[in-house]
Amino acid sequence: MIEASTTEIWIVILGMAAGTFLIRFSFLGLVGDRPLPAWLLRLLRYTPVAVLPAVVAPMLLGAKAETDPLRLFCAAVTIIVGVWTKNVLWAILTGLGLFFGLGAFLG
Amino acid sequence: MDSMISSPAARQFLQGAKDGLPFHIVIWPFAAIFGAIATQAGLNVVEVMGFSILVIAGSAQLAALQLMTENAPTVIVLATALAVNLRMGMYSASITPHLGKASLLTRAFAAYMLYDQPYALSTIKFEKEPDMNLSEKLGYFFGTAIPIGVAWYALTLIGALLGERIPSDIGVDFAVPITFLAVVAPMLKTLAHMASALTSVVLVLVLSFMPYGTGLLVAACVALVVGAQIEVWMEKRKDAA
Numbered sequence: 510m511i512e513a514s515t516t517e518i519w520i521v522i523l524g525m526a527a528g529t530f531l532i533r534f535s536f537l538g539l540v541g542d543r544p545l546p547a548w549l550l551r552l553l554r555y556t557p558v559a560v561l562p563a564v565v566a567p568m569l570l571g572a573k574a575e576t577d578p579l580r581l582f583c584a585a586v587t588i589i590v591g592v593w594t595k596n597v598l599w600a601i602l603t604g605l606g607l608f609f610g611l612g613a614f615l616g
Numbered sequence: 617m618d619s620m621i622s623s624p625a626a627r628q629f630l631q632g633a634k635d636g637l638p639f640h641i642v643i644w645p646f647a648a649i650f651g652a653i654a655t656q657a658g659l660n661v662v663e664v665m666g667f668s669i670l671v672i673a674g675s676a677q678l679a680a681l682q683l684m685t686e687n688a689p690t691v692i693v694l695a696t697a698l699a700v701n702l703r704m705g706m707y708s709a710s711i712t713p714h715l716g717k718a719s720l721l722t723r724a725f726a727a728y729m730l731y732d733q734p735y736a737l738s739t740i741k742f743e744k745e746p747d748m749n750l751s752e753k754l755g756y757f758f759g760t761a762i763p764i765g766v767a768w769y770a771l772t773l774i775g776a777l778l779g780e781r782i783p784s785d786i787g788v789d790f791a792v793p794i795t796f797l798a799v800v801a802p803m804l805k806t807l808a809h810m811a812s813a814l815t816s817v818v819l820v821l822v823l824s825f826m827p828y829g830t831g832l833l834v835a836a837c838v839a840l841v842v843g844a845q846i847e848v849w850m851e852k853r854k855d856a857a
Contacts, residue, residue: 510657510658510685511657511658511659511684511685511687512687513684513687513690515663517690518659518663518684519663519666520690520694521680521684521690521693521694521697522663522666522667522670522671523670524694524698525667525670525671525673525676525677525680525694525697525698526666526670526671528694528697528698528701529671529672529673529676529698529701529704530727530728532698532701532702532704532705532708533701533704533705533707533708533727533728533730534708534723534724534727535705535708535709536705536708536709536712537708537711537712537715537716537723537726537727537730538708538720538723538724538727540709540712540716541712541716541717541720541723542716542717543716545712545713548844549709550713551844551847551848552840552841552843552844553706553709553710553713553840554710554743554843554844555808555809555812555839555840555843555844556706556707556709556710556739556836556840557710557735557736557739557740557799557800557803558800558803558804558809558812558813558816558839558843559706559812559813559815559816559835559836559837559839559840559843560703560706560707560816560832560836560839561732561736561796561797561799561800562800562813562814562816562817562820562839563703563816563817563819563820563832563835563836563839564675564703564732564793564796564832565793565796565797565800566816566817566820566821567820567821567824568789568792568793569793570817570821571821571824572824580790583790583794584793584794584797587794587797587798587801588797588800588801589801590798590801591797591798591799591800591801591802592801592802592804594802595802595805596802597635597638597737597740597798597799597802598637598638598798600797600798600801600802601638601639601641601642601794601795601798602638604794604797604798605641605791605794608787608790608794609787612787
């Protein structure tokens with residue numbers, strides 16, 4: 510149970526709201542339509558492939574993650590289907606379908 | 617209505633909403649579970665909705681909730697939850713070349729909704745169709761973002777009201793990495809992209825000892841450089857050949 514006072518809870522909510530907004534607004538708000546140098550644009554094009562795998566990897570392979578062969582198998586199939594079909598929807602449906610289908614089947 | 621649909625921006629909005637549909641499979645149960653466990657942890661409905669409406673960042677909300685139930689000091693809760701969201705500063709930089717010409721108010725609204733799914737979908741779309749103009753890009757971005765945001769509020773509320781009648785152990789924790797993998801996989805189209813993704817995975821695991829998820833930021837920044845550098849090398853090799 511959370512023992513924090515109502516004030517402390519609202520400090521967390523409002524602090525997170527303000528901080529998260531400022532993080533998201535940072536470049537979009539301050540840089541706006543000023544042109545960015547070509548080398549920076551080149552770097553930024555790699556943002557999704559550089560960030561999202563780092564978010565996912567600890568969930569599947571980290572020390573705290575339960576290394577479940579079923580999950581790793583479904584994750585691998587999702588990547589293969591995604592690379593092959595270039596289609597986000599097919600990759601999600603295959604990965605989740607396999608996970609819940611095989612999960613029900615294997616108990 | 618017809619004239620609205622026929623405007624290019626409105627068409628893009630609908631396209632974005634359609635492209636965002638697969639993510640609803642994950643967002644709905646995720647939001648309901650957040651609402652349910654937050655209520656069970658002792659937050660009232662207004663506080664739970666305060667999180668989902670004002671912060672609107674699933675993994676950071678869960679991290680904060682986890683630390684609050686462990687009675688961590690408020691400063692630590694804030695620092696950890698915000699560290700989880702720092703990656704969105706990179707999203708902000710990366711989407712600026714596309715949306716930077718919009719008015720300040722529009723940019724502020726876009727920033728409020730700059731979570732993983734609209735960011736990832738919009739980046740894929742804007743790279744595939746570089747001729748889109750600003751209003752079409754905004755239409756698409758908000759088409760992906762607004763329905764997901766509304767679903768996030770609504771299902772948080774349902775979860776909060778149903779409380780413990782929501783089973784929280786149905787494997788939704790696995791649905792989140794699956795959607796992220798599904799977004800990344802189609803982007804792995806060059807050696808540079810693959811090397812960047814691989815660098816990111818290896819480094820984040822090696823740096824897992826770093827506090828408050830800061831290893832993720834280091835891993836992501838190095839991965840950016842690796843991707844861009846390999847792209848430069850490949851171009852030089854092509855020019856030389």
